[in-house]
Amino acid sequence: LTLVLAESSIERIPPELTGHPSVVAHARRKQKEPCSIILDRSYHHSAMIQLECSKTSKTMSKRGRPDITFHFLLAGLGSPLNREGLLTVLVHTIDDHVIEIDASTRIPKNYDRFIGLLEQLYDQRSVPPGDHPLMRIRRSTISGLLEELKPSMTIVFSTLGKPSTLEDTSPLIASTDNPLVLIGGFAHSHFEESTIKLADYVFSIDRDALDAWIVAGRVIYEYERSIRLPERRLRSP
Amino acid sequence: LTLVLAESSIERIPPELTGHPSVVAHARRKQKEPCSIILDRSYHHSAMIQLECSKTSKTMSKRGRPDITFHFLLAGLGSPLNREGLLTVLVHTIDDHVIEIDASTRIPKNYDRFIGLLEQLYDQRSVPPGDHPLMRIRRSTISGLLEELKPSMTIVFSTLGKPSTLEDTSPLIASTDNPLVLIGGFAHSHFEESTIKLADYVFSIDRDALDAWIVAGRVIYEYERSIRLPERRLRSP
Numbered sequence: 001l002t003l004v005l006a007e008s009s010i011e012r013i014p015p016e017l018t019g020h021p022s023v024v025a026h027a028r029r030k031q032k033e034p035c036s037i038i039l040d041r042s043y044h045h046s047a048m049i050q051l052e053c054s055k056t057s058k059t060m061s062k063r064g065r066p067d068i069t070f071h072f073l074l075a076g077l078g079s080p081l082n083r084e085g086l087l088t089v090l091v092h093t094i095d096d097h098v099i100e101i102d103a104s105t106r107i108p109k110n111y112d113r114f115i116g117l118l119e120q121l122y123d124q125r126s127v128p129p130g131d132h133p134l135m136r137i138r139r140s141t142i143s144g145l146l147e148e149l150k151p152s153m154t155i156v157f158s159t160l161g162k163p164s165t166l167e168d169t170s171p172l173i174a175s176t177d178n179p180l181v182l183i184g185g186f187a188h189s190h191f192e193e194s195t196i197k198l199a200d201y202v203f204s205i206d207r208d209a210l211d212a213w214i215v216a217g218r219v220i221y222e223y224e225r226s227i228r229l230p231e232r233r234l235r236s237p
Numbered sequence: 238l239t240l241v242l243a244e245s246s247i248e249r250i251p252p253e254l255t256g257h258p259s260v261v262a263h264a265r266r267k268q269k270e271p272c273s274i275i276l277d278r279s280y281h282h283s284a285m286i287q288l289e290c291s292k293t294s295k296t297m298s299k300r301g302r303p304d305i306t307f308h309f310l311l312a313g314l315g316s317p318l319n320r321e322g323l324l325t326v327l328v329h330t331i332d333d334h335v336i337e338i339d340a341s342t343r344i345p346k347n348y349d350r351f352i353g354l355l356e357q358l359y360d361q362r363s364v365p366p367g368d369h370p371l372m373r374i375r376r377s378t379i380s381g382l383l384e385e386l387k388p389s390m391t392i393v394f395s396t397l398g399k400p401s402t403l404e405d406t407s408p409l410i411a412s413t414d415n416p417l418v419l420i421g422g423f424a425h426s427h428f429e430e431s432t433i434k435l436a437d438y439v440f441s442i443d444r445d446a447l448d449a450w451i452v453a454g455r456v457i458y459e460y461e462r463s464i465r466l467p468e469r470r471l472r473s474p
Contacts, residue, residue, distance in 0.1 A: 042347035067346045071311060078448040109304045110279035111348035165467040207470050211315040217454040230402040233444050 001081065001179055001223050002088040002151060005072050005212060006142050006195055008185025009065035011095040012122055013037050013044070020047035038118050039064040062094060062186040069185055070114050071213035073107045079220045080233055087220065090145070091185065098140040105134040142182075146198055151180030154200050157219075158184065158191055159209050161202035166222050169203050173219075174226035181219055183212050238318065238416055238460050239325040239388060242309050242449060243379050243432055245422025246302035248332040249359055250274050250281070257284035275355050276301040299331060299423040306422055307351050308450035310344045316457045317470055324457065327382070328422065335377040342371040379419075379432055388417035391437050394456075395421065395428055396446050398439035403459050406440050410456075411463035420452050 017023055018034040026043050027034040041048060041064035052060040069091050081087040082103050091099040099121065101107075108114045117127060117135070126133035146154065153176040155169065173179045182199070184191055188209075196202060205215070224230060254260055255271035263280050264271040278285060278301035289297040306328050318324040319340050328336040336358065338344075345351045354364060354372070363370035383391065390413040392406065410416045419436065421428055425446075433439060442452070461467060 040347075042345075042350065065346075067348075071308065074308060074448070075312075075451065075454070078451050080443055080445070080447070083445065108279075109302075110277075111304075113279065163471040165471065167462060167467065204471075205467065206317055207473075208317070208320065210317070211311070214312065214315050214454065217312070217451065218458050221455050221458060225404060230404065230442065234400040234402065234441075236444075 004090045004182050005185035006092045006182045008069050008091050008093050009063050010093040011039050013039050017047045022046045038066050061188040065187050068212050072216050075213040075217045081220050081224050092142045096141050097137050098145050100136045102134045152176040152178040154180050156182045156199040156202045159204050161204040164203045166205045170222040170226050183215050241327045241419050242422035243329045243419045245306050245328050245330050246300050247330040248276050250276050254284045259283045275303050298425040302424050305449050309453050312450040312454040318457050318461050329379045333378050334374050335382050337373045339371045389413040389415040391417050393419045393436035393439045396441050398441040401440045403442045407459040407463050420449050
């Protein structure tokens with residue numbers, strides 16, 4: 001199973017905000033350049049309000065929430081499916097990067113350390129430095145990523161999709177050998193139309209928008225159930 | 238469903254560590270008294286090594302991981318079950334406090350803000366101040382809590398329990414009107430013997446120890462499935 005967190009709210013501080021007093025102060029505390037810091041609404045809210053008034057192509061409501069990716073990775077990488085090497089986790093960012101995460105990666109449990117890792121990643125393109133990086137970042141759109149991966153089926157979860165419980169979608173996902181599931185990595189608003197067009201199926205599994213890490217946990221668990229992984233892991237210690 | 242994160246790695250900095258240089262420096266940065274700060278291995282690791290060498294009743298490996306509770310609450314409070322008012326989430330701490338969290342609480346998505354909230358909670362016993370607090374803390378052991386709640390069935394998940402998939406335990410949990418599930422809120426080691434004794438059933442759902450937030454998400458989802466909540470929520474928008 002390939003699970004992609006798409007249009008995730010991760011980007012560096014955009015140039016128009018690097019001079020904002022709250023950003024400059026935050027950068028000084030972190031002893032980093034403002035332009036190398038990851039935009040984070042919980043620290044840069046006042047600066048982001050300024051952006052909200054300007055005309056930008058991407059709505060501000062989808063930006064500055066790297067914590068969503070953090071929780072998504074904690075939900076995915078600790079799963080039995082990942083421990084069995086049966087899960088590929090990828091993060092596509094709103095600024096059109098793709099982050100590849102090795103299945104053996106132990107994401108820092110501390111949020112600030114995770115952000116530090118992301119900042120290092122944007123700087124150095126792979127971490128840790130050396131021949132066997134655990135995380136890499138490169139430029140790619142979501143459609144570019146799908147062209148590369150060539151999944152046998154692409155399923156998108158969105159509140160705008162066809163209502164269907166996850167239990168009902170699960171046999172469909174398990175029926176194909178290389179399924180790819182897209183979950184939104186942003187807090188509000190919806191996928192871009194161009195992302196939706198890539199889907200074979202778009203499903204809505206709840207009447208409310210659910211947190212990305214909750215959807216990810218459930219998709220993974222349903223997939224494990226459908227391949228009888230829980231039984232198999234208990235039988236072979 | 239009542240879900241209790243038990244023996245969670247939350248406590249204030251113990252007196253023997255308040256003078257440690259790393260703790261004093263951290264407290265100064267936060268502009269707080271060392272004794273009012275929550276012990277956190279990601280900031281106080283060097284101080285904790287000192288405790289490891291002294292004889293204390295609780296093993297150090299179970300201490301200083303408030304992030305586990307953070308991720309547990311994010312997994313629980315955002316679930317459809319909680320939105321329906323059908324979930325009670327409680328946190329029992331290793332220093333024998335119980336934290337009650339109102340179902341409508343929006344936990345800060347930023348970790349440092351969550352820790353700030355915990356510190357305020359230990360100071361003021363309830364937050365926000367006023368007549369309608371969303372979180373309260375009081376002294377209680379886990380057995381004291383269960384005497385109060387009088388669940389109709391108590392299920393503990395532990396790698397030392399009887400191997401059983403969550404799918405197989407789910408009908409049992411759903412068969413009773415007031416089930417209580419205990420999940421460990423610590424990173425390593427096991428429940429105290431006194432906690433295990435409170436259980437009607439102890440189950441192991443995987444051959445490895447799984448993260449508390451992953452187990453919580455799965456228990457909640459299985460419970461939702463067993464009461465057909467996903468279908469019902471999709472049918473009644």
